[in-house]
Amino acid sequence: MPVHREIDIVAARREGRALASLLGFSSTEATLVATAISELARNIVLYAKQGEIVLGLLNDGNRRGVVVVARDEGPGIPDIPWAVADGRSTSGGLGLGLPGVRRLMDEFHIASEVGKGTTVVVKKWKR
Amino acid sequence: MLVPILKQRDYLIATIQAALTDEDLRLLRDGLVEQVGRYRSRGVIVDLTALDVMDSFAARTMRDLAHMTRFRGAEMVIVGIQPEVAFSMVQLGLTLEGVSTALDLEEGLAYLDRRGKAKRPGKSSMTAR
Amino acid sequence: MxxxxxxxxxxxxxxxxxxxxxxxxxxxxxxxxxxxxxxxxxxxxxxxxxxxxxxxxxxxxxxxxxxxxxxxxxxxxxxxxxxxxxxxxxxxxxxxxxxxxxxxxxxxxxxxxxxxxxxxxxxxxxxxxxxxxxxxxxxxxxxxxxxxxxxxxxxxxxxxxxRELSTPVLTVRNRLLILPMIGIIDPQRARQLTEQLLRAIRVNRAKVVVMDITGVPAMDATVANHLVQTVEASRLLGATVIVTGLSPEIAQTLVNIGVDLGKMTTVGDLQGGIEEAERLLGFKVVPVDEAAEQLKE
Incomplete structure (x- = not known):
């Protein structure tokens, strides 16, 4: 899904919720996934202007889950440890919200290069 | 999608209908802040029963709205946050500090009524929450 | 053959x-x-x-x-x-x-x-x-x-x-829920408890919840954070949580992780918690009742 306007944020999280529900996620889990997608899509619109969100299904034999890939060719993040540091107060700002996303999901991976772009991959397994 | 703002007694009630874009939220915020003055409202209720995702932007807009409303001389209360949404919000670290909340529209109205009474002199038994 | x-x-x-x-x-x-x-x-x-x-x-x-x-x-x-x-x-x-x-x-x-x-x-x-x-x-x-x-x-x-059995959400009186937590709380159970409690708040239209953790022997920082989140999420639904029965060890953990005490109402024991809850409910509900009584008189 391409993401570059604000309306795309709404579309992306709606898709995410639909996929999570399809997998049998509880309503709480589906909301966690949708919220994480919303934050990731927002980061793209806010910082990179343009990018994409890709949703996929996971199956490792025992568990099923959802994977969300948020990719952009924006400015990149110079200090990744700082950006994902888990301070308990995200003090409401329009921060990157990455620590929050990490708390919402089960797995969190990030790769970023200044001037090249950022890719965030998050996973949530069905309980 | 524009959020309808209803006027009831000296309160304004905004009921969110579905998934909102950031622009909708900004329009809602500006509309409410403007109308509080125009109708000399004492209270504002934002009903989020139908909202299925509250992310950092929505939470920040709600907090700003509550503060702006207060500067304009009215109380604001958010009602109807769904359990799943509340759960996600706290995981994300969004706690709407300093913003009043109530279970639903009925409770929100009762809350504003109490606040209204508490402000009047001679009814000092009511301490503001 | x-x-x-x-x-x-x-x-x-x-x-x-x-x-x-x-x-x-x-x-x-x-x-x-x-x-x-x-x-x-x-x-x-x-x-x-x-x-x-x-x-x-x-x-x-x-x-x-x-x-x-x-x-x-x-x-x-x-x-x-x-x-x-x-x-x-x-x-x-x-x-x-x-x-x-x-x-x-x-x-x-x-x-x-x-x-x-x-x-x-x-x-x-x-x-x-x-x-x-x-x-x-x-x-x-x-x-x-x-x-x-x-x-x-x-x-x-x-x-x-x-897990489900060990933490019943009890409706003691109108708008008041009691959550007696007993035993070891791990992150998964803490999560489940929060979900359960939030649903119960909505269903019972609860305004006050007394969460008694007298029966919880210990709590690490992760679980303590969950506890704080539970309190915060309940507030978002419009309910006040009163935490009772904090042991010295758990109090220590809460201090160590830097919990903002302004966010949390704590009372020594369950009885005190219920009294405080009734006071909270009373100061919202009683005046109306009293007014009705006064009208009758």
């Missing part, structure tokens, strides 16, 4: 013929072998929770499924049977070692019967065993693993049930 099948196998010598020979042997001696097996099970004091008749009935069923698996090479039917068998015997307290034991006994009984069948012909015996061994191992594995899986599934289910 024996001599005929032996000669056929010798002439062809390929494994499918050997397999046919093996199956024919197991089929012919079905009655004797499964009796022998059941006898050995009883003798080894396995499946003591079951009556001899039950053992014999299950032995027959396993034997037939076993035979089918050897014959067709497909273990699906056996898997299904192993699962239903496990479902039946686990609640009766049958242990993993017993299931392993009976499967190994069946292997032994059948192998011995093959030794008896080819007392002279060592070459043919070893050929038949070459076909028999992998099949038998695979089958033993299927049954034992099926049992272990079923056991794990039941244990998980029971843990879930215990």
């Amino acid at each position: 024996q001599s005929i099948s032996r000669s056929t196998a010798q002439s062809s010598g390929d494994s499918s013929a050997l397999l046919r020979e093996l199956v024919a042997h197991l089929r012919q001696n079905r009655t004797g072998l499964r009796e022998e097996w059941a006898r050995r099970i009883t003798e080894a004091k396995l499946l003591t929770a079951m009556t001899p008749e039950e053992i014999f009935a299950e032995a027959t069923a396993v034997y037939d499924n076993y035979l089918e698996a050897v014959e067709t090479g497909s273990i699906e039917a056996l898997e299904t049977y192993a699962r239903s068998l496990s479902e039946r015997i686990i609640p009766r307290g049958v242990e993993t070692h017993e299931v392993l034991g009976i499967v190994l006994l069946l292997r032994d009984v059948l192998a011995r019967s093959l030794f008896a069948k080819y007392p002279q012909d060592v070459t043919q015996l070893s050929r038949v065993l070459d076909v028999y061994e992998p099949a038998a191992n695979r089958i033993a594995n299927t049954v034992a693993v099926g049992f272990a899986h079923e056991r794990e599934r039941i244990i998980r289910q029971q843990q879930e049930a215990i």
